[in-house]
Amino acid sequence: xxxxxxxxxxxxxxxxxxxxxxxxxxxxxxxxxxxxxxxxxxxxxxxxxxxxxxxxxxxxxxxxxxxxxxxxxxxxxxxxxxxxxxxxxxxxxxxxxxxxxxxxxxxxxxxxxxxxxxxxxxxxxxxxxxxxxxxxxxxxxxxxxxxxxxxxxxxxxxxxxxxxxxxxxxxxxxxxxxxxxxxxxxxxxxxxxxxxxxxxxxxxxxxxxxxxxxxxxxxxxxxxxxxxxxxxxxxxxxxxxxxxxxxxxxxxxxxxxxxxxxxxxxxxxxxxxxxxxxxxxxxxxxxxxxxxxxxxxxxxxxxxxxxxxxxxxxxxxxxxxxxxxxxxxxxxxxxxxxxxxxxxxxxxxxxxxxxxxxxxxxxxxxxxxxxxxxxxxxxxxxxxxxxxxxxxxxxxxxxxxxxxxx
Amino acid sequence: xxxxxxxxxxxxxxxxxxxxxxxxxxxxxxxxxxxxxxxxxxxxxxxxxxxxxxxxxxxxxxxxxxxxxxxxxxxxxxxxxxxxxxxxxxxxxxxxxxxxxxxxxxxxxxxxxxxxxxxxxxxxxxxxxxxxxxxxxxxxxxxxxxxxxxxxxxxxxxxxxxxxxxxxxxxxxxxxxxxxxxxxxxxxxxxxxxxxxxxxxxxxxxxxxxxxxxxxxxxxxxxxxxxxxxxxxxxxxxxxxxxxxxxxxxxxxxxxxxxxxxxxxxxxxxxxxxxxxxxxxxxxxxxxxxxxxxxxxxxxxxxxxxxxxxxxxxxxxxxxxxxxxxxxxxxxxxxxxxxxxxxxxxxxxxxxxxxxxxxxxxxxxxxxxxxxxxxxxxxxxxxxxxxxxxxxxxxxxxxxxxxxxx
Numbered sequence: 001x002x003x004x005x006x007x008x009x010x011x012x013x014x015x016x017x018x019x020x021x022x023x024x025x026x027x028x029x030x031x032x033x034x035x036x037x038x039x040x041x042x043x044x045x046x047x048x049x050x051x052x053x054x055x056x057x058x059x060x061x062x063x064x065x066x067x068x069x070x071x072x073x074x075x076x077x078x079x080x081x082x083x084x085x086x087x088x089x090x091x092x093x094x095x096x097x098x099x100x101x102x103x104x105x106x107x108x109x110x111x112x113x114x115x116x117x118x119x120x121x122x123x124x125x126x127x128x129x130x131x132x133x134x135x136x137x138x139x140x141x142x143x144x145x146x147x148x149x150x151x152x153x154x155x156x157x158x159x160x161x162x163x164x165x166x167x168x169x170x171x172x173x174x175x176x177x178x179x180x181x182x183x184x185x186x187x188x189x190x191x192x193x194x195x196x197x198x199x200x201x202x203x204x205x206x207x208x209x210x211x212x213x214x215x216x217x218x219x220x221x222x223x224x225x226x227x228x229x230x231x232x233x234x235x236x237x238x239x240x241x242x243x244x245x246x247x248x249x250x251x252x253x254x255x256x257x258x259x260x261x262x263x264x265x266x267x268x269x270x271x272x273x274x275x276x277x278x279x280x281x282x283x284x285x286x287x288x289x290x291x292x293x294x295x296x297x298x299x300x301x302x303x304x305x306x307x308x309x310x311x312x313x314x315x316x317x318x319x320x321x322x323x324x325x326x327x328x329x330x331x332x333x334x335x336x337x338x339x340x341x342x343x344x345x346x347x348x349x350x351x352x353x354x355x356x357x358x359x360x361x362x363x364x365x366x367x368x369x370x371x372x373x374x375x376x377x378x379x380x381x382x383x384x385x386x387x388x389x390x391x392x393x394x395x396x397x398x399x400x401x402x403x404x405x406x
Numbered sequence: 407x408x409x410x411x412x413x414x415x416x417x418x419x420x421x422x423x424x425x426x427x428x429x430x431x432x433x434x435x436x437x438x439x440x441x442x443x444x445x446x447x448x449x450x451x452x453x454x455x456x457x458x459x460x461x462x463x464x465x466x467x468x469x470x471x472x473x474x475x476x477x478x479x480x481x482x483x484x485x486x487x488x489x490x491x492x493x494x495x496x497x498x499x500x501x502x503x504x505x506x507x508x509x510x511x512x513x514x515x516x517x518x519x520x521x522x523x524x525x526x527x528x529x530x531x532x533x534x535x536x537x538x539x540x541x542x543x544x545x546x547x548x549x550x551x552x553x554x555x556x557x558x559x560x561x562x563x564x565x566x567x568x569x570x571x572x573x574x575x576x577x578x579x580x581x582x583x584x585x586x587x588x589x590x591x592x593x594x595x596x597x598x599x600x601x602x603x604x605x606x607x608x609x610x611x612x613x614x615x616x617x618x619x620x621x622x623x624x625x626x627x628x629x630x631x632x633x634x635x636x637x638x639x640x641x642x643x644x645x646x647x648x649x650x651x652x653x654x655x656x657x658x659x660x661x662x663x664x665x666x667x668x669x670x671x672x673x674x675x676x677x678x679x680x681x682x683x684x685x686x687x688x689x690x691x692x693x694x695x696x697x698x699x700x701x702x703x704x705x706x707x708x709x710x711x712x713x714x715x716x717x718x719x720x721x722x723x724x725x726x727x728x729x730x731x732x733x734x735x736x737x738x739x740x741x742x743x744x745x746x747x748x749x750x751x752x753x754x755x756x757x758x759x760x761x762x763x764x765x766x767x768x769x770x771x772x773x774x775x776x777x778x779x780x781x782x783x784x785x786x787x788x789x790x791x792x793x794x795x796x797x798x799x800x801x802x803x804x805x806x807x808x809x810x811x812x
Contacts, residue, residue, distance in 0.1 A: 054486065056422040058493040062489055065500055075481075082468065093470075098504070143505055
């Protein structure tokens with residue numbers, strides 16, 4: 001008898017048959033006595049189709065009008081699901097983002113949620129209705145339609161769960177949970193029953209693209225228990241929660257091995273040492289909206305600096321050009337760029353209280369003769385930058401070394 | 407320098423190329439200095455596609471959810487047109503029915519407009535913007551999305567023109583105006599420069615399906631000059647106005663020949679005469695939501711009644727079954743049905759003040775040996791029911807007899 005927010009993604013509502021299957025699933029939950037608020041994405045492919053139409057009209061489509069356009073995708077699925085529910089004898093009512101109302105700022109195509117009115121939803125739920133809300137969209141205070149950006153339906157789900165103080169927010173997707181690593185790389189990868197928000201953030205930001213990062217942050221901030229499950233099979237999925245008592249983390253030191261293939265490494269070498277040099281190098285990169293990931297600085301014997309950092313591969317050329325201008329200005333020796341590197345990380349709340357995770361990691365990599373080019377650490381993860389040719393080998397050996405193969 | 411509301415139908419915005427052509431047309435009008443409010447339909451076929459999806463979900467789709475669904479069609483075209491206008495350097499802003507706001511009652515799928523807020527549109531127009539509004543849709547006072555029913559975009563156009571006190575409401579369609587009769591039947595049919603609301607109503611209701619009847623009624627009620635033009639060719643179209651001075655009608659006695667192929671005739675014969683018999687026969691037909699058109703009653707020498715009326719062909723069997731039950735109850739002799747009849751009408755404001763139109767009409771038909779089965783007249787039209795095999799012959803001979811061939 002709990003209140004659950006369930007979000008179904010584009011592939012889960014990709015055809016009329018699949019929408020009917022979602023309706024059947026919902027009927028099952030209703031029979032268990034749960035109150036349900038459903039959040040839907042557009043049918044898979046629909047948002048891209050609409051963006052394609054927009055680009056035929058205007059090379060860079062006007063952001064306000066783009067939101068008017070693409071928000072129709074979810075409006076279609078919410079209406080269809082309500083019909084399917086009613087055909088099964090379940091009362092249901094659909095709401096667009098504007099109708100709920102999910103108030104956002106007016107940053108079209110990437111709006112942020114400010115406030116959600118739960119009155120109407122509560123009244124419907126009290127009458128035994130299933131409430132079906134369009135994901136990904138909202139409305140600004142002038143009544144303009146806004147969207148939350150790609151993957152924003154996850155955020156809608158979590159935000160509704162937070163506003164309604166729901167017992168759980170379930171994200172239905174095409175995978176059946178969060179895995180210890182990518183099963184395409186390590187066959188013996190295992191589904192995790194439970195993971196903390198912090199671990200999930202590290203896993204997600206490192207390339208296990210199950211959930212949109214923003215929705216996990218949101219869930220963590222408002223302490224909304226979040227569960228990732230499959231639309232197409234039964235199973236408990238993975239529950240993402242606060243690490244309230246540390247208890248569940250005692251057994252496993254490391255919960256997963258994450259990786260990211262999209263890395264590129266840039267070095268500026270022989271920079272004469274002077275105060276503020278790192279900032280003078282990195283500020284123009286930030287100003288160009290290039291996100292910098294791992295940063296390492298060495299002071300050499302001749303008192304010059306070597307600064308190395310990684311960026312997304314797609315931005316390497318742009319970053320290199322900026323860096324070359326800075327190098328000239330500072331009298332640095334050279335700029336070197338390398339787009340054949342990847343990042344591999346071990347992630348786990350358990351490592352907070354356990355020394356030796358780093359040495360175990362380095363030892364495992366060394367035993368495979370994998371050269372570590374950069375290292376960065378945080379409380380719950382250790383990442384290394386290595387050559388891309390070692391990626392699979394590194395992930396597999398770490399997965400085994402930390403006992404994730406079981 | 408006038409304020410014009412222009413409505414473009416589904417075929418006019420049926421492809422991205424056509425939407426761009428509409429944008430070009432609008433730019434031309436802006437260059438002439440006109441202020442413009444544009445009303446759009448969904449891309450042709452889109453509404454039917456959406457209804458198809460709905461029917462896969464629920465045999466009789468829920469009306470509220472159907473409106474949520476189909477209203478997305480116009481939301482797509484308004485956004486795309488605004489992008490095309492902006493790509494051409496013309497500022498524009500789109501509004502859904504809910505955003506304008508076009509307040510309606512809550513009769514989903516056939517809502518009636520109650521009020522239109524013109525504040526936002528006026529502010530945009532004052533800034534030189536083109537305002538682009540989704541046709542066919544509105545919102546009830548609880549914020550539910552409503553639609554006005556098929557062809558409702560014409561009504562939106564006229565209603566906006568009335569609310570904004572526009573100088574003209576232009577309906578762009580795939581024909582270049584209103585004709586003296588169907589050019590597929592009479593090759594020499596001519597486009598009318600001008601026609602009155604009343605004549606247009608008679609022409610439209612009799613099968614010249616250029617404009618939705620409701621929008622013409624609306625235009626007449628609020629005296630909004632209405633013009634029908636082609637999206638695909640230039641030309642003045644046909645202006646539909648009040649018959650303010652009767653002046654323009656002096657020349658032409660009859661402005662057009664209308665016809666309707668969808669007629670069926672039902673007779674109940676030998677009904678013992680008694681007060682209220684017509685009502686006892688026609689009430690159950692009305693209660694079954696069957697629309698009755700021409701009605702003729704004869705009292706025979708034996709003091710029994712013959713009542714004959716016409717209905718839409720699709721409803722003949724249903725009407726006949728009802729009539730047979732009534733006949734038994736009243737002790738009538740027999741019920742006869744005939745689905746091979748059509749209606750042909752001459753329409754014109756001019757005939758109000760001219761006797762002899764009827765006799766001229768009957769003479770023209772007689773000279774072709776066309777037997778008249780029923781006759782009905784009003785101030786601005788005379789209709790006859792004839793066998794369908796004479797339809798083309800009757801229309802052509804009347805078109806010639808009233809000088810419409812010129």
